[in-house]
Amino acid sequence: MILTALAEESAHGYGIMRDVEKLSNQRVKLRTSTLYAALDRLSANDLIEIDREEVASGRLRRYYQLTERGRTELAAAAVGQRAQAETALRRLGVTDLGWSPS
Amino acid sequence: MTTDERLERDFRRLLRAYPAWYRRARGEEMLTTLMDAARGRDRPTLGERVDIVFGGLRKHLAARSVPAAVVSVLAAVFVATLGAIGGAVAGWYTATDLPGDAAASHIARQAIPDMDTKDVYGDRSLFYWVDMNGNVMPTPFDLLGNGDGYNSGDLSYELEHKDDGFARFRAAERRVVKAGWHVQAVRKDKRDAAFSATRDGLVLQVSTVADATSTSVSFVTIKRTTPPLVPILTVVGLILGSLAGWAALTRLLRRIAVWPRRRRAVVYQLLGCGGFMLIVPTAVNLYFIGASLIVPEQRVAVWLGYTWGPLSIMTLLGAIALGGALLLCGPTPMGTRVMRTAR
Numbered sequence: 454m455i456l457t458a459l460a461e462e463s464a465h466g467y468g469i470m471r472d473v474e475k476l477s478n479q480r481v482k483l484r485t486s487t488l489y490a491a492l493d494r495l496s497a498n499d500l501i502e503i504d505r506e507e508v509a510s511g512r513l514r515r516y517y518q519l520t521e522r523g524r525t526e527l528a529a530a531a532v533g534q535r536a537q538a539e540t541a542l543r544r545l546g547v548t549d550l551g552w553s554p555s
Numbered sequence: 556m557t558t559d560e561r562l563e564r565d566f567r568r569l570l571r572a573y574p575a576w577y578r579r580a581r582g583e584e585m586l587t588t589l590m591d592a593a594r595g596r597d598r599p600t601l602g603e604r605v606d607i608v609f610g611g612l613r614k615h616l617a618a619r620s621v622p623a624a625v626v627s628v629l630a631a632v633f634v635a636t637l638g639a640i641g642g643a644v645a646g647w648y649t650a651t652d653l654p655g656d657a658a659a660s661h662i663a664r665q666a667i668p669d670m671d672t673k674d675v676y677g678d679r680s681l682f683y684w685v686d687m688n689g690n691v692m693p694t695p696f697d698l699l700g701n702g703d704g705y706n707s708g709d710l711s712y713e714l715e716h717k718d719d720g721f722a723r724f725r726a727a728e729r730r731v732v733k734a735g736w737h738v739q740a741v742r743k744d745k746r747d748a749a750f751s752a753t754r755d756g757l758v759l760q761v762s763t764v765a766d767a768t769s770t771s772v773s774f775v776t777i778k779r780t781t782p783p784l785v786p787i788l789t790v791v792g793l794i795l796g797s798l799a800g801w802a803a804l805t806r807l808l809r810r811i812a813v814w815p816r817r818r819r820a821v822v823y824q825l826l827g828c829g830g831f832m833l834i835v836p837t838a839v840n841l842y843f844i845g846a847s848l849i850v851p852e853q854r855v856a857v858w859l860g861y862t863w864g865p866l867s868i869m870t871l872l873g874a875i876a877l878g879g880a881l882l883l884c885g886p887t888p889m890g891t892r893v894m895r896t897a898r
Contacts, residue, residue, distance in 0.1 A: 466588035485589055485603070486610020489581055512590065513583040 454479060455491055456519060456527040458502060463504035463518035464490075492517065500526060558597040563590060565599050572611025576809070581755045615802050628802035629830045631657055631797040636837050638691045638796020639789045639844045640858045644682075646785030651756030653679050653708050653777060663712045663775040665734050666727040666761050670714050670775055677709040677776070682856070711776040718771045724748045724763040725775075731759060756780050757883075781851045789848060791855070818883075825880035832873030836860040 458464060458472035469492075470483045472505040483491075495501045500523035519527065543549075566589045570582055589607075593599060601609075660672035683706055721743070728750055732738055736752035736759055743749075749762035760776040765889065799891060811819050839860030847855040856862075861870040 466584060467591035470588070470592065484606040484610075485585060485592065486589070486606050486613070486772065489585055490613070512587040514587055515584045 455488075455495065457529075459501060459517055459519050459523070460527060463516040465514040468523050469517070495523070499523075524553055559590070562593055562597055562599070566593075566607075567591065569599065569604055569607040570611070572608045573614050574611070574806070577611075577614050600613075601735050615805075616757050617805060623805065625832065626803040627801050627807065627824055629834075630773065631801035631832055632841070633830075633837050634800025634803070635793045635797035636840045636844065638792035638799070640792070640840065640861075642788035642792025643785055643792070643844070643847065643857045645792075646788040647707060647783045649784050650681065650707070650779040653710055653779065654757070659710045659777055660712075662757075662759065662777055666731050666759065666775050667714060667723055667731075667773055669716075670773070671791070674712070676711040677711070678706070679708050679710070681708055681779075682706075683708075684856075690873050707779055707781075709776050709778045711774060713775075715770045715771045716773065718765050718767045721748050721763055722767060723773055724761065725841055727761045727775075744818075753780055756782070767774060781854070785897075786848050786851050789844060793844070807881075811884060822880050822883050825876045825883070829873045829876030829880060832869045835867040836870045839863075839866060 454473045454476055455469055457476055461506045464472060466485075466488060470485075470488055473481055492501065499512050499520055501517045502520050507514045507516070511543040563586065566586055570578060570585060573582070580816075589599070589603070593603070653659065656675065656746055659675070661817050663670045665671055685706055686732070724743075728738060728741070731750075731752050734754075734756040738750055738752040741750040746765050748763065748765075749760065751758055751760045755781065758778040758780050760778065761774070762776075763771060763773040765771045814822075837860065840857060843855050843857045843862075844861055846853065847857050
């Protein structure tokens with residue numbers, strides 16, 4: 454979900470937290486320690502990297518973005534999930550969802 | 556102080572739960588995120604406090620890889636064992652002093668009035684070993700093949716007498732109860748009888764070995780009871796030791812992670828050899844620690860695995876290997892985490 458939050462543009466810690474909350478319809482609220490543990494792991498796996506650092510009102514904001522590898526892996530995961538969802542819908546006989554993916 | 560300043564001060568204090576190297580890399584950034592999330596409030600919530608503190612503890616204990624986790628577990632077990640031993644020893648130092656000669660003689664005569672108190676056996680030392688003949692042994696290294704038991708200090712008297720059909724023994728039990736001792740564990744058969752009693756941190760053991768054809772002997776022994784702090788400090792030492800061992804090793808492995816492969820390999824080999832040599836002595840000690848916790852009244856030398864005969868040699872070699880690894884790591888500044896930045 455953090456990778457999805459960074460898919461469109463780079464974001465800082467609090468921005469990622471808010472976006473993850475929005476993406477999950479308020480179901481997932483990241484704690485700060487959880488967020489940074491995840492950012493550590495994603496950095497170590499070369500899926501995200503620091504885009505830039507800004508200091509505003511004496512506070513450091515570090516913006517993260519996806520690496521090429523992060524983009525590839527996120528895309529592969531999304532395609533996999535879409536295929537799985539399509540299979541489920543086909544087996545359920547649902548053809549009209551009332552919406553179309555943008 | 557403004558609301559924001561107070562909030563920032565509180566978050567900075569909480570962030571101290573994180574290791575210094577992590578705070579250097581992430582501290583300011585995390586503070587910004589925490590301040591953003593807490594906008595409009597003047598205090599961190601309980602949830603935030605718990606999250607930051609536990610997050611910090613997790614960072615202290617986080618291993619970098621599976622092999623690092625295995626080595627850290629071994630280190631945690633080893634240092635936990637040392638902690639438990641330290642706790643047990645510290646606990647024993649709170650034990651009651653054995654009474655002086657006159658007071659000890661008085662206690663012995665309280666139990667058996669005609670007890671011969673001219674000769675006193677035993678030793679007042681807190682930790683010592685005896686050989687098969689009951690003689691105090693100078694060092695635990697002499698235990699190999701000749702050791703009999705560990706002792707935590709005792710004074711013993713004996714009286715030879717004609718067989719009295721355990722009359723002295725029964726009278727001793729009555730007298731001891733009258734003198735305020737709590738009698739426990741009375742054991743009696745045709746030829747032997749024994750009981751122990753406790754009072755004021757001391758254990759009084761009275762026994763008679765009867766022999767109708769020859770001389771019977773009655774014994775009175777005064778010992779220290781196991782202080783209540785012994786099991787408590789043993790467990791505290793075990794817990795603190797395991798945390799300290801794990802944290803120290805993960806810190807060390809993190810420090811050397813940025814070293815050249817060859818230099819790192821030497822440290823790993825020394826750590827591996829040291830850990831291997833210490834496995835058996837540590838396992839033996841853990842067994843003794845478990846036994847001492849299950850039956851606290853039983854005097855168990857919980858450090859025996861590190862000090863007894865061949866195990867002491869393994870311990871020495873293991874300690875040399877570990878010491879070598881630590882020396883190689885040296886007091887250089889800890890490696891800082893290198894984070895990737897956009898090209």
